[in-house]
Amino acid sequence: MNAPIDLSGVRLETDDLILRPFEETDLEDLYEYARVPGVGEMAGWAHHKSMEESKEVLAMFIREKKTLAVVEKRSGKVIGSIGIETYSQEHAGEEFQPLLCRDIGYALSKDYWGKGLMPQAVKRALNFCFDDLGLDAVFCGYFKRNHQSRRVNEKIGFQYICDRVYTTRYGTQEDGVFTVMRKENWQR
Numbered sequence: 001m002n003a004p005i006d007l008s009g010v011r012l013e014t015d016d017l018i019l020r021p022f023e024e025t026d027l028e029d030l031y032e033y034a035r036v037p038g039v040g041e042m043a044g045w046a047h048h049k050s051m052e053e054s055k056e057v058l059a060m061f062i063r064e065k066k067t068l069a070v071v072e073k074r075s076g077k078v079i080g081s082i083g084i085e086t087y088s089q090e091h092a093g094e095e096f097q098p099l100l101c102r103d104i105g106y107a108l109s110k111d112y113w114g115k116g117l118m119p120q121a122v123k124r125a126l127n128f129c130f131d132d133l134g135l136d137a138v139f140c141g142y143f144k145r146n147h148q149s150r151r152v153n154e155k156i157g158f159q160y161i162c163d164r165v166y167t168t169r170y171g172t173q174e175d176g177v178f179t180v181m182r183k184e185n186w187q188r
């Protein structure tokens, strides 16, 4: 089942990053990375066409309390996001029905790709999911054409569950792969 989530007041740290809830003052940073074509499109959302659009997304992040800003420690700049989302019970199957589960999603500013930052952030978020939220499993996944996210999944050790088709927020269909990290397989 989908565990209830409220990330208010959460602050997680890694060597290079801080993960914390989005704030209204993050608008310019969010727009700066979300407006770049080819970032959101790999995660199923269209790049932002205006700051007004980013403002609406930011308001949603703040209201829904399930998304963390990924902040570069050195500069204090918001460079991405991690969402602890609802998972697809249809694709996970009955095995997970009695367990507490969520799905993790992430996106990083194109300027910061290739430095191992998102694996660092997702590992910290997984520790939080298992140790603090008490989850039993965290799902993930990626479009088959998204080599970068596949690599993040592999580096962290998510396990394959099934192929699936994702419907993007802009209405297209993408062939993808659905993966899971079970609590008992998580190496801290």
Ligand SMILES: CC(C)(COP(=O)(O)OP(=O)(O)OC[C@H]1O[C@@H](n2cnc3c(N)ncnc32)[C@H](O)[C@@H]1OP(=O)(O)O)[C@@H](O)C(=O)NCCC(=O)NCCS
Binding pocket: 038, 039, 040, 042, 043, 106, 107, 108, 109, 112, 113, 114, 115, 116, 117, 118, 119, 141, 142, 143, 146, 147, 148, 149, 151, 152, 155
């Ligand atoms: C997926 C994503 C979060 C990876 O974050 P990251 O911090 O760059 O992750 P890594 O540094 O571990 O790099 C992962 C892979 O990306 C590829 N990569 C690295 N730099 C790259 C670049 N500048 N351009 C394209 N691909 C690149 C490499 O294959 C790398 O794997 P490797 O370490 O085995 O060489 C990031 O690419 C991103 O935000 N993509 C767009 C949104 C997205 O795909 N979200 C996930 C949806 S499921």
